[in-house]
Amino acid sequence: MAISTTTHLNFHGDARAALEFYQTVFGGHLTTVTYGDFGMPKDLPDADKIVFGQVAADNGFGVMAYDVPGRAPAAAAPATTTREHGMTLTGERFFVSVRGETAEEVGALWEKLADGADLIEEYGPSRWAPGFGMLTDRFGVTWILDVAAPYAD
Template identity: 25%
Template sequence: MAELNPYLNFADNCEEVFNFYKSVFGGEFLTLMRFGEMPAEYQPAEGESQKLMHVALPIGKHTVLMGSDTPGNMPTPVKGRNFSIAIQPETEEEAKRIFDGLSEGGNITMPLSKTFWSKSFGMFTDKFGIDWMVNLQ
């Protein structure tokens, strides 16, 4: 069965936000990756290498709070609307079924495809205006 986690997006203060959340929830980051650590073909724009590409903080037995800064070539996140639901399916078939089903009638931002961090990843806004990320490890 797939797992759901909140995914937060920030313009340029994701690290500050997640250090604050860490001070409240405790624990350690499962992942903290900067844009400058991406493979050469995905290098960020000048001045963005220290921004966070992905951070993950466990905040409960089955919940991980995740987030990232938004690159300058993408729209600036709007406070109060700067989140997605991240879903982690267990199989490629489940990833495709969920992606195709939930994105029907919506707007696909990034088609479901292989990335350097996962077997399959895609993003979309469903027909009700909810942002989703499907990430198969």
Template identity: 30%
Template sequence: MAELSPYLSFADNCEAAFNFYKSVFGGEFLTLMRFGDVPGEYKPAENESQKVMHVALPIGKNTVLMGSDTPGTVAAPITGSNFSITIAPESKEEAKRLFEGLSAGGTVTMPLSKTFWAESFGMFTDKFGVNWMVNFQ
């Protein structure tokens, strides 16, 4: 079956966002490539050479969180509330750790708590504007 990996676009703070995600999920980047790393014929504007062209962070057994900054030649990323990244942790303790870690500095829209469908469920928007749900059955 096909696998899904979220790909996030940022205006200028992809590296800060992914360092934050790495501090919560742990692990190492599979890839961290900057626009300045591309071959000469594709060189970006000088002020964009340090922006992230592609980053990949494994966050689960078969899930990789990926992202990039948007170069000035492309329209700014669209932000909205029509999607959330949902995490299915393996334990109640992991649910709490991920919820508290990822929501730090963000806005909690539903505190992590027991619901009629889950042992622990909560929703928040992180400090980078990404919507998340944590759902432990």
């Protein structure tokens, strides 16, 4: 049996913008379907929001997203992530990890994804990988980008 996993991100009104941005970073095909496309009357407030969206690229990258219907929850203090003394400290429940084969290919993704992001740890060589970096993008999603390192047996 073969299985795969795909990160599914939940937004409150900016799923389309996030997916369009991720397509510019990773390439691939963008699919967006609105609540209105599924039959919600077009005059309702959420009709133009995304009920199903994804970016799927030939290189294996994939992410899905949708807009949670209804009002956004009351603003709570956002979870923050920092790196201190080589440790990652966070209140977040997940990160999205992207791993590539070379520092150059991952670095190119980093440059695009970092546009408008809060940098947690700048991309560059680390003790465990030829390239590693961590950021929270303009949509509040925290990403780890790294280069696959050969493991010793």
